[in-house]
Amino acid sequence: xxxxxxxxxxxxxxxxxxxxxxxxxxxxxxxxxxxxxxxxxxxxxxxxxxxxxxxxxxxxxxxxxxxxxxxxxxxxxxxxxxxxxxxxxxxxxxxxxxxxxxxxxxxxxxxxxxxxxxxxxxxxxxxxxxxxxxxxxxxxxxxxxxxxxxxxxxxxxxxxxxxxxxxxxxxxxxxxxxxxxxxxxxxxxxxxxxxxxxxxxxxxxxxxxxxxxxxxxxxxxxxxxxxxxxxxxxxxxxxxxxxxxxxxxxxxxxxxxxxxxxxxxxxxxxxxxxxxxxxxxxxxxxxxxxxxxxxxxxxxxxxxxxxxxxxxxxxxxxxxxxxxxxxxxxxxxxxxxxxxxxxxxxxxxxxxxxxxxxxxxxxxxxxxxxxxxxxxxxxxxxxxxxxxxxxxxxxxxxxxxxxxxxxxxxxxxxxxxxxxxxxxxxxxxxxxxxxxxxxxxxxxx
Ligand code: HAM
Numbered sequence: 454x455x456x457x458x459x460x461x462x463x464x465x466x467x468x469x470x471x472x473x474x475x476x477x478x479x480x481x482x483x484x485x486x487x488x489x490x491x492x493x494x495x496x497x498x499x500x501x502x503x504x505x506x507x508x509x510x511x512x513x514x515x516x517x518x519x520x521x522x523x524x525x526x527x528x529x530x531x532x533x534x535x536x537x538x539x540x541x542x543x544x545x546x547x548x549x550x551x552x553x554x555x556x557x558x559x560x561x562x563x564x565x566x567x568x569x570x571x572x573x574x575x576x577x578x579x580x581x582x583x584x585x586x587x588x589x590x591x592x593x594x595x596x597x598x599x600x601x602x603x604x605x606x607x608x609x610x611x612x613x614x615x616x617x618x619x620x621x622x623x624x625x626x627x628x629x630x631x632x633x634x635x636x637x638x639x640x641x642x643x644x645x646x647x648x649x650x651x652x653x654x655x656x657x658x659x660x661x662x663x664x665x666x667x668x669x670x671x672x673x674x675x676x677x678x679x680x681x682x683x684x685x686x687x688x689x690x691x692x693x694x695x696x697x698x699x700x701x702x703x704x705x706x707x708x709x710x711x712x713x714x715x716x717x718x719x720x721x722x723x724x725x726x727x728x729x730x731x732x733x734x735x736x737x738x739x740x741x742x743x744x745x746x747x748x749x750x751x752x753x754x755x756x757x758x759x760x761x762x763x764x765x766x767x768x769x770x771x772x773x774x775x776x777x778x779x780x781x782x783x784x785x786x787x788x789x790x791x792x793x794x795x796x797x798x799x800x801x802x803x804x805x806x807x808x809x810x811x812x813x814x815x816x817x818x819x820x821x822x823x824x825x826x827x828x829x830x831x832x833x834x835x836x837x838x839x840x841x842x843x844x845x846x847x848x849x850x851x852x853x854x855x856x857x858x859x860x861x862x863x864x865x866x867x868x869x870x871x872x873x874x875x876x877x878x879x880x881x882x883x884x885x886x887x888x889x890x891x892x893x894x895x896x897x898x
Contacts, residue, residue, distance in 0.1 A: 466590025513735025569601030587752030598777030610716030748791030804846030
């Protein structure tokens with residue numbers, strides 16, 4: 454018989470989030486939930502896959518995300534399964550969730566709800582990008598979206614405030630917020646045309662300022678705004694010469710952007726304007742923003758967002774305004790880890806070091822009571838010598854070892870040993886519970 458020696462590994466671009474990192478992830482996501490809910494956002498749970506067409510129509514068929522990066526599969530329509538010549542439906546793993554939120558908003562008639570729909574989501578997204586530090590094929594986002602009838606700049610400002618307050622609470626402080634306005638359906642098309650003409654001219658001239666690379670050359674025709682995103686050093690002198698959208702906004706967009714800046718100042722939020730912040734998804738109008746964090750190398754955007762006023766209509770709904778963002782959790786966590794400023798996270802409180810058959814029932818009972826009191830407790834399933842028990846308690850990072858041997862059983866007490874300094878006390882069950890509970894309250898405070 455041949456042995457199958459195949460060693461299974463996580464697929465390229467995917468990874469396992471293991472303890473203790475998973476505790477940091479949970480804490481980060483819980484802090485986000487608390488912050489977002491304090492702004493009256495509520496969670497929406499969405500499917501992981503949708504019709505491919507939903508993403509193509511929202512994000513743009515020419516965008517890199519749709520064009521190159523989606524995981525797409527076809528399957529026969531349920532109704533057609535058994536028939537010959539079954540028609541096929543094409544689905545994709547979601548590369549982002551704004552399109553799904555808008556689909557759900559329309560499908561569930563959420564425009565009839567009072568006030569704005571303020572929704573948030575937490576979960577994995579999938580993009581077939583080249584993996585590197587901070588860039589994965591399965592990555593995680595925390596996103597928030599506001600949908601409704603108003604496009605008041607105060608909504609944009611509140612969304613950005615919420616984001617920055619959350620980053621502060623999560624200890625992500627070495628960040629920069631960039632903002633821009635990319636105009637609307639009135640002023641953007643003429644600007645894009647102007648940009649295209651300038652790009653063609655500069656490219657044809659191929660003068661002392663240099664030449665555009667093949668990607669940017671292609672984008673002159675498909676999506677000239679994306680040229681502004683280029684990080685290629687040789688393209689920078691060309692880009693510096695291009696017309697800026699800020700000089701071509703219509704009055705309504707200019708007014709909206711200047712109100713947004715006033716609102717941010719009112720809320721004490723520091724920002725930098727970046728005229729090249731156009732974002733890679735087609736649905737944006739007016740406000741766009743991004744947050745960059747330190748310690749991440751080239752993949753340093755920890756959040757991207759903006760306004761998408763026409764998207765609901767584009768997907769078949771009634772005219773509706775929208776704005777939102779998505780935080781890249783993988784990158785945010787990396788940045789927190791690199792800063793070395795980690796929060797104190799729940800750890801193993803008590804390791805129950807029991808020895809002798811008589812001690813076992815006492816150990817089982819007190820373990821249950823301690824766990825009921827909210828403490829994390831490890832109870833070895835098999836008897837161990839005290840020395841080995843204490844060694845393991847130490848390696849597991851327990852704060853205390855609770856020693857239960859023959860002496861303790863006879864005297865009806867417990868020996869509690871603090872592992873950091875070996876301080877030891879004998880306690881009754883009542884005293885033990887009191888002591889550990891008050892200690893737990895103190896460490897939480
Ligand atoms: P996005 O800029 O494509 O926007 O993604 C948002 C964030 O997700 C990025 O800033 C980054 O932190 C993270 N991210 C994206 N791709 C990867 C990857 N391959 N690996 C790790 N992290 C990644 C959106 O997705 C929009 N839906 C945001 C939005 C919501 N706009 C309006 N509402």
